[in-house]
């Protein structure tokens with residue numbers, strides 16, 4: 138229809154596309170390149186903080202590196218991030234990790250001139266909605282963050298329980314740091330459960346089906362008022378395997394994490410954890426986020442991801 142053709146020229150693409158993806162599908166691969174060396178970091182890089190935009194990995198890639206995202210099936214380069222080591226962030230003792238600031242980024246999901254035009258429309262929209270967007274990022278960093286989402290990121294519900302406090306809220310700045318056997322979570326330091334997580338040092342992650350998107354988003358909207366009790370949630374819960382923390386009964390997978398380290402990076406608290414247990418409960422499409430322009434690229438190739 139003519140409207141589908143005209144729309145991208147007058148309206149910005151959504152920054153994030155909520156999609157349903159089978160867990161652990163490697164649709165997009167990530168490779169870190171530096172000084173003539175290169176390693177696959179598809180399961181070994183996470184976002185440690187949004188402002189500044191920092192990537193954590195268990196790979197020591199020297200002072201400067203490039204992170205490349207490629208379509209796994211076609212081999213086509215989708216985007217790159219230029220990284221510079223940030224020595225101001227001390228390497229945590231419990232976790233041999235490297236921190237890299239994102240210096241620049243580019244993607245190839247849209248053809249020129251739509252690529253530049255869409256970035257301009259997105260930046261204008263972000264500036265207009267700056268007070269409600271909560272991202273606290275400058276436009277260049279927001280564009281770079283979208284590139285980091287070329288690898289679709291799973292959305293989980295994080296359950297936290299401490300004395301007199303319980304909460305369950307969505308996160309997607311999470312993931313494994315494969316080579317070190319660690320798992321990280323980047324949480325806004327203002328989150329009401331942040332002090333409790335530092336204290337109890339344990340959480341449970343429910344990897345949820347794509348069909349749960351509405352309820353997942355609703356939990357973020359009410360994040361300032363944690364549930365009065367677990368029974369007040371709009372879905373049934375079941376205790377996690379070792380910690381007995383209530384998790385989503387209809388989850389595809391539940392993981393328990395023991396937090397071994399936390400540090401403040403910009404506006405976020407970067408938690409580093411070890412996986413204590415993994416319960417595989419069901420198969421199906423899991424809720425993920427990818428960049429809006431990645432979904433457009435896949436549509437053009439007639440391989441769209443399932444919209445959640």
Ligand SMILES: Cc1cc2nc3c(=O)[nH]c(=O)nc-3n(C[C@H](O)[C@H](O)[C@H](O)COP(=O)(O)O)c2cc1C
Pocket residue numbers: 292306307308309310311323324325326327328329353354356357358360361
């Ligand atoms: C799909 C989704 C993913 C989210 N991922 C994160 C995340 O990774 N880190 C984070 O701090 N907040 C994330 N949020 C927001 C949190 O759920 C929560 O609302 C926020 O941490 C509360 O912080 P505040 O009190 O500073 O607003 C996400 C929200 C949604 C809807």
